[in-house]
């Protein structure tokens with residue numbers, strides 16, 4: 001009995017069900033409907049109408065003439081509107097699922113928000129047949145190898161998968177082997193820069209001892225050791241978080257960061273990465289399987305390793321030429337020789353020999369790029385030393401390489417690659433070998449450049465370093481200066497020499513990680529790492 005004073009629900013009036021989940025084992029199909037208007041009960045004469053919402057506009061009948069869509073009365077301005085074929089198939093499959101669930105589905109509805117157009121799609125045998133044919137094709141495609149990206153397709157710039165798919169970049173690499181209908185396979189494809197050149201989010205590093213990170217509303221709240229608020233960071237704008245040293249991170253904050261897919265790295269005050277927390281994004285087992293197969297193939301390992309080391313030595317040489325005019329010509333010639341030798345190395349061991357020779361020349365001249373006399377003298381005397389770093393430049397380099405490792409791990413995980421399975425660097429428990437591979441060409445471009453800028457712009461001085469029996473280390477203020485310089489460098493845009501568009505360094509790392517994934521999967525036949533002139 002209805003409560004006195006209220007109306008009984010009208011069984012003939014459609015009720016609205018949002019986010020309706022349906023599944024069919026027979027069809028191997030699941031769906032979550034935006035909305036369904038349902039009248040009555042299933043298997044008892046119930047009627048259901050699926051309604052899908054789209055942000056954009058419908059297509060036009062003069063572009064797609066074989067549609068069976070009808071405009072609803074009262075919509076005179078878009079008399080030629082029609083559903084996009086993919087939308088029509090989607091509501092067709094939803095109708096089939098609703099019919100399996102016991103409802104009669106006379107029609108489906110598509111609503112295009114941009115033009116406020118509501119289209120009614122009759123559910124008939126033709127729609128069911130088209131929808132099932134597309135489903136069958138999709139299942140066959142999913143069971144086979146990953147399809148190659150479309151060529152110069154206007155859909156790609158709006159596609160959310162573009163940063164994963166890299167259609168223009170992959171096709172650019174494949175152009176020599178492509179057979180494109182109506183065009184020579186040698187036609188040049190100029191990659192469109194579809195990504196925004198940089199992300200405008202916040203990459204935060206929290207390092208002050210005793211600081212606690214909690215959650216306050218939609219922000220991370222940093223409080224000092226006395227509980228006083230220090231700063232709020234909006235979570236929606238946060239791209240990554242580095243937690244350095246004795247900083248407390250609450251469980252609630254960890255949950256929120258994971259929910260927002262923000263990667264977190266935990267580092268010691270000396271810059272050693274001790275743990276990563278990954279966003280819970282789906283990873284592709286297929287990409288990792290392809291990586292493992294490539295990795296087990298010695299010629300493939302050598303191919304990637306050669307490309308990486310040749311690019312690294314090229315960038316070392318460029319950095320010296322730009323910043324140390326006093327470099328001996330013989331050293332520059334030796335680096336040129338090492339590049340060529342690396343490109344033709346017959347084994348990984350031989351390649352490592354060329355890399356070592358180039359490193360000796362490069363770090364033998366590194367002090368010439370430093371304008372700070374004390375730093376220059378100390379590095380000239382010590383050379384590059386890691387464990388422990390004996391002087392400020394070595395300490396800053398070690399910290400910068402640790403940050404670069406973290407950036408590369410994040411980029412590789414985003415590309416569904418396994419960071420511990422390397423091609424040049426040997427795989428050891430806990431060693432991010434592929435991240436160490438990826439970072440090689442970027443060491444001079446990012447880490448070394450940041451350290452040079454710190455000293456040459458006098459952003460750090462003797463007060464930013466501690467000298468102990470365990471070696472030289474950055475103080476809190478020193479790390480803060482390095483983080484600031486790091487942020488500036490990662491947001492700096494640079495032109496890719498092959499694709500000829502500009503991206504920030506952080507995006508460049510992601511681009512190269514994706515290209516390694518495409519190469520592992522056999523989509524990109526060659527690899528080209530960033531070099532500067």
Ligand code: SF4
Pocket residue numbers: 148149150153155156159160161162165166167
């Ligand atoms: S970016 Fe890739 S997935 Fe998206 S439309 Fe283009 S080819 Fe297809």
